[in-house]
Amino acid sequence: MPNKTLATNTQQILAKYADAQINFKRNCLIDTKDLSQAQVNCLFDLAKFYQNNIHESQNLYPANQLEYSATLFYEASTRTKTSFNIALTNLGLKPINVDISTSSHTKGESLYDTLLTLKAMNVNLAIIRHSSSGVLNFILENYPDLNMKLINAGDGSHAHPTQALLDAFTLLELENSLKNKKIVIVGDILHSRVARSNIHLLNLLGADIHLAGPETLVPLNSSEIKATIHHDLNTALTDADFVMALRIQFERQNQGFITSVDDYVLKYQINKNNLKLAKAKVKVLHPGPVNRNIELADDIINDQNISLIQKQVSNGIPVRMACIAMLLKQNN
């Protein structure tokens, strides 16, 4: 039997926002850039509720429902994929994990054809990770009749909306508001979808965003990028409320973006020493997976008074449940 409380409460929370336009554009969650304050508030209200009732039941949706949700991960993932699967299961949905490495993709089937195939088997929600920036925009633009709900689980260097949402949700557990909070994102900004989605969302929430990293991995200052750019880590960290480190990809050193990992560590590793420049209560985030002792020193990762990394991972589940529930409820 469906859990009345979970279903009823979801409806009640959604009803609270009935006056605001909270439907996702084109039935998809592609980027935080497209989200309104009301949508974010609604998502966080739902997530808060699911967080507190996560073990109560599995049944937001009836057990006999005939519609399915699929995850398609064209790139490797541990936490995002697992997190989406648990989120779907918690809602009483049946996650279909399409194993891309053994799927028809290896025979050259396009993403669109794969989606069509899944749709023919009553899959109405696809959660997609892909290496090409804008891949979901491409699908929507070229196949407007697909009529399937889509969630972006990370596309190239473009966007990773659920990561940014769970990051902000984690920060808002510690602060009533992020308005004017100094949030510093450090590392390979250029190739990071996490950074981009965070910039959009944190701007919406009024944060004071700072980006720091080598000149080759941080965009040039521009009025179109609403953040302060730093190449000196100490200046960036000074008086920071929160610091988010990004993973350095080792292949970048062959491309000249960094000269070596050791060289990067010398100038941009966050450790207890340079973190003293930040506010006393500073917390550190990382979207994972972490290269220990490269972008973050071990003693920070291990210090539960500073590191929010495990909290981020846990919060991923209710936040993703909220995204899925809100998307599936619309137009139903």
Added chain:
Amino acid sequence: MLIKNGLVLNPTASNTLEDILDLRIENNRITQISTNLKPDSHETIIDATNLWVCPGFIDIHCHLRDLKQNVSEDILSGTTAAASGGYTTVVSMANTSPPIDNILALKDYKKLIAENALIEVLPLASLTKNLESNELVEIYNLAQNDVIGFSDDGNPFTNKGLLYKALLLTKNLNKLIISHPEDKNISSNGVMNQGAKSFNLGLAGIPQCSESSCIASEIELVRETDSCIHFSHVSLAASIKLIHQAKSDGLKVTCDVTPHHLALSEDNITNYNTSFKMNPPLRNSFDQMAIIKGIETGIVDAIGTDHAPHSSSLKCCTFSDAAFGVTGLETAFSLVYEKMYLSNLISKLRLISLFTSAPAKILNIDSGNLSIGKLANLTLIDPNQNWDLNKYKTHSKSKNSPFYNLELKGKVMQTIFQGNCVYQLTI
């Protein structure tokens, strides 16, 4: 054939015309240009009242494909598209598959052209074998077989030492070298102009200096060898500045710009639409203004379409995976007409010269000139006709144009090649 009452526009310096005149064609050549010519019995009469009568257009830069890429375009579809855009002569690039990098390939391609082309096609050969910048092609042999010039377009000349020698070897042959100015080490895996827009879209950027640094270094080769070079699809303020300086120094350097770089900037890229992906990429509005200014001041010599047809399988994919290039032959005139002439930046004659006498001069060919005795290559334009690509039938096999759903101004109504009508607007 008698073309009556058109505004005859001939930009050639030795015989400049801008008058309502009649023009008679006999045996493929222009025989009379005058007022009030009386039709002979049985003579075909074209009423050109309110139309512009111009020399047939010359495209100094297009990709006609065919061979293994005939799904994207073939000689017939490409020249049909060209004729519908007012062109009677096009220079085709050598980056076909297989490439035009030897005598046999040139002869085979010329045979295809002879059998299929509606208009004149002047094929280029590549400058290096397989366009790989490792080994020069047989320059003398290809020159003797009437190749119009040499270009590795699609690829830059990465080996400047070879280019240096090629500039020396071609300088007394009257064969043009056309440069695709780009440093691939700088542009790397970039897919659009580098800047805030590429950052926001999460797409790899192409730094501006990948073009300008190449132009700077190739200008120095021209200076030392006292040779000439033509830079195609110049897209940056920095490039215009370098070319201006080179011309001021008396170097034999010329350049063309594309209609799409005049009409669009990176701000026009929406929803990862791959019809806006080309190389060089759409730049920012500052660069767009600079190339417009470059035409106005005469630093830019000509318009080259860089018509680059790609079948839907090469374009209907994600932005990073899509092929570079857009079609351009059919929309070129209308775009430049609106951007440059209707904005009162250049005169009618200058506008027409960009498509006719200017490329003819760069290519050193006897075309683009409405004078008695010349081959009758003509383009008739209705400057007041608005149109769009959706309603009017397009002729290229490929549909990768960023100009669908846009009202275009000024329409080529008829194209006459060597006295024969090769295109007439039918709706």
